[in-house]
Amino acid sequence: MSDAKQQTARTVEFRGGGFTPQSKRWIGLVTFIVLIIGVEIGTRMGFISNLTVPRPSDVFATFVELWNSGLLWKHLLPSVIRLVIGASIGASFGICVGVMIGLFSLVRAGLVPLVAAIFPIPKIALLPLFVIWFGIDEMSKYALIAFGTFTPTVVATYGAVDNVDRSLIRMGQSFSLSWSTIVSKIVLPGAMPGILSGLRISLAIAIILLVAAEMLGAEYGIGAYILEAGSLYDLERLFVGVVILSIMGVCVSALISIVEKRLLMWRI
């Protein structure tokens, strides 16, 4: 091998690529399957004790049992209703307040510190208070979920309104558009991406609070089901409850993705 030959021909090595998220649908599912099969094999072979983690096949059998007994819907339906009502109250109030903060300096000065003060309070700690205010039945559960969804939605919304391209607002003013048109046709659509990604977080928090609310004084509901299983150390049923919660989370996230695809077609 002479030096001359090496000089003449060498492919330039590729060093670009990467850092661009690509959609690979099935990998997510494969992760779950691999993990579950791993645990299943582990528990069957005995190097994972049955006391640490229940066997996935047993969990699945318990789920089927729950389904067949008809109790699944009896638990799931009230939970979903609580989630939908509580989260819609919290999110709609949150979006309204967030937009007001974004638009009016006075509201901003008055409410941002208040929101910052409320945000870090674990809402679960306030549950007894809500029970006193709203009674032990559904209202206190709605209130807890609504309150928990409210703060992150406010923060996401006013951030999104702040981030609306000022040159577009300036354009609206330069055409002498009315204030209401500028808000409804320029500011709100411009803030929509930020509001939706904020909702992703708020709704996950809503599911967490749903369980907390149901652990206190609910006959039916996923939270009540998990509490009952937990106090009996029935790990299979506990895990069924947890899996149902995860599935709810995935469904909510998928729902938001669909809305995003519809509303945000214009994005590059």
Added chain:
Amino acid sequence: MDLRLENIGHSYGSIEVMEGINLDIPAGKIVCIVGPSGCGKSTLLRLIGGLEEPTIGRVLQVGEPPSDSLNPLTYIFQDFALLPWRTVENNISLILKDYGLSDVEAEAIISDVLSRTKLTDFRKALPKQLSGGMKQRVAISRALAVNPAVMLMDEPLSALDSQTRELLIDDLINLWKRKPFTAIYVTHNLNEAVRLGHSIVVLSRRPGKIREIIEIVKPLAERGLGDADLDAKQKHLWNLMREEAMAADQELIDV
């Protein structure tokens, strides 16, 4: 309708960006404003259209704007300022609807301005599907839709590549030939200024003052790329600005 600037001065805090600007903008003419960067060209344009208030002096509208003019002072921005979530036609209809025009009236205006800017085939397109030149054509047609008495153009071609710019200069000249409009055209590109301006106002470095006003009598339609007389004017402009442009370039930015 003419515009008259009377002794305009403006400062941000203690920094004076311009002083003593007196200028008449006659109807039906394009007035170009050029100057080194940071001389307050764009600020002046915002003052003229009422997006900012001058510290001293005033901007006067002399005579009434045409009765069919919806928005007498209309801007065209460097970054197009199109709403990305609205199609080409909806970007225009948004504004017409806000003036209370009926669907039929708005439709007639939209068809007219889109055909004048050769955009008829693109009326359902979203801004993200359009090239920079097309986006600026949409912004121009949106401005034409409100039938402005004066167009305030803030570096409208500066975000475009030089070939697209050349095409749009021709488009603007054709639009002006069909229906002469009044415009104040802010640019840092001297070639654009000599191609499009009936008169060219040269501003000095901060605080911006009018250094010279150059008239170009040659009709717009007869001006072309690389005309010797225009080149001479452009060279003259550059000689006026050269020193100041250099000084402006070496200035620390603290505004």
